[in-house]
Amino acid sequence: MKGTLFRYVVRTYLQFAVGILAAVLSIFLVVDFVDRARQYTGEGWVWNVLVLYANKALVATQQLGPVALLLAAGTSISSLRKRGEVTAMQSLTFGPNALYLPVALCVAVACVGLIAFDEWVVVDAARRVEEITTQRFNRWGDWGVYHTPKQWFRKGDHIFYLRAGNAQEGFENVAILTVTPEFRLGRRLDAQSMRPVEGTRWQLSGVVERSFTKDGQSQVRQVAEAEYDLGVTPYTFRLRPGRPEQMRIPVLREQIRVRGEVGRDTRQFSLVLYNRFSHPLASLPAALLAVGLALRPGRKGHLTVAIVEGLLISVTMWGLMVVTRTLALSERMAPAVAAWLPVVLLSVAAALLWLRGEGFLRSRQRLLPPLGRG
Structure with a gap:
């Protein structure tokens, strides 16, 4: 019985995760193309655009993957609750962990996959995106900042x-x-x-x-x-030109050592190295936080509410990452702390919500005896 329920929750969550990722990715690519369509000219521009957006899709998958995992957690639980299946599970003495554990397992596996995907696929795809944008469409941006040889x-x-x-x-x-x-x-x-x-x-x-x-x-x-x-x-x-986001982990570590020896700034490279792990892993506590919100007492199974809650968590997570990144690059916070602080804060919030749902955290009024009694 437990195995059947576990597989059912996993299947439901994966269906929502894949569907949301496809929808978010499609919206992002369409909006990006519409915004930049006037830049795409010249001979063979159609094929170049196809190759460009094929690689952009890979990069965006890694960037939007944590958001999709988060949104899928809240919407899948809300869907089960809307159909009365959460109530049925409770009547069979299944507690909240019957929903927490399948979602946590799926997100944990996805996080590991995103880290490997970033290391072996996204690094090369991001480099190809920049090459096509600069060489074929003559859009250089801040290319010179990262690719000018160091002297x-x-x-x-x-x-x-x-x-x-x-x-x-x-x-x-x-x-x-x-x-x-x-x-x-x-x-x-x-x-x-x-x-x-x-x-x-x-x-x-x-x-x-x-x-x-x-x-x-x-x-x-x-x-x-x-x-x-x-x-x-x-x-x-041995200083390598290029963006740190387009370097694999061994190269990042080498560049941090080399740049430190010759007195060059290493904060951005250190931050990218830590974010290679912390950015995908932030989706795990964020997804569990979304599950906790979807299971709170009195909550109705509205998918719209779940999406709004997920978006609020996403905005909060993104805001924390932006603030900590700024503090790290301005030498006000260590890169390791800046990368992992959002993960820690989200983990604390998710843990407190789970403890409250399990009844370990009770309000002060419940712990005190009623007035008028000795």
Whole structure:
């Protein structure tokens, strides 16, 4: 009996989840196309648009998936309640957990699937969306912010200005500034090329070395070739251009380490790494919160009310994510805290609602004896 009921609730929930995701995804793609239709011109634009929106559908599935899981939780329970099936379950001594557990299992599996889907599918799809938008429809936006090669680096007391090249083959036309603990310029190296030798040693050619003393004097010498220990390895300069959202987890971790070594900001990369897990997982407590609202006493099984409640939870979840992201990028909150705080708050709200439904949380009036009694 329990197995049959469990499978029935799972089937009902999955039907609502798939239907809501398809509806929300269709609305999003249609609205997006109507809003940008004038941008799509040129030879072969029809095929390019089809490829573009096929990839946008993949990206939007990952973004809208948590919302669909949340809305499906409230609407499926409201549907069961509207048909009198929740009352029938209660008459057979089935408690709220008979509804909580199937929904929680479905959402948990979906969350894991969304994380894997983001890692192996959405990352490449988002990159293709940007490539088609920039190269075929000439819409660049903030492309240059993420794809312009990085030239300035700092490691210890060395500041590097690398105008061209890469970490594997070396760099061309470089300037290396050495500063003192008082942040005064102590030495400047200008070289035509800079090649890795071994460890932290580099071969510089066409070198002009300037040394500066505290009293303002300077000395200049020119060297055809020389080796210098610059305190950095080629790995230090392995900065990859591109948006952090379009990088897989191993690459994100590598970029966080590398950028931290050369004194570049890592907050956005750390936040994206944590959000890769926290964003899908936020749908689990949000869905359980929607189930609790749908099961509260005196609640009627209106699907409209369930959708409105789900949308309110979605807006709250989105608002928390926006606020915490802003605080993290402005150095007012750690990226890990910013990513997981919405999940924690939603979990607390869902747990309190479940405890109240189970009768563990009672009002103060019920705990006190009636007036007039000893």
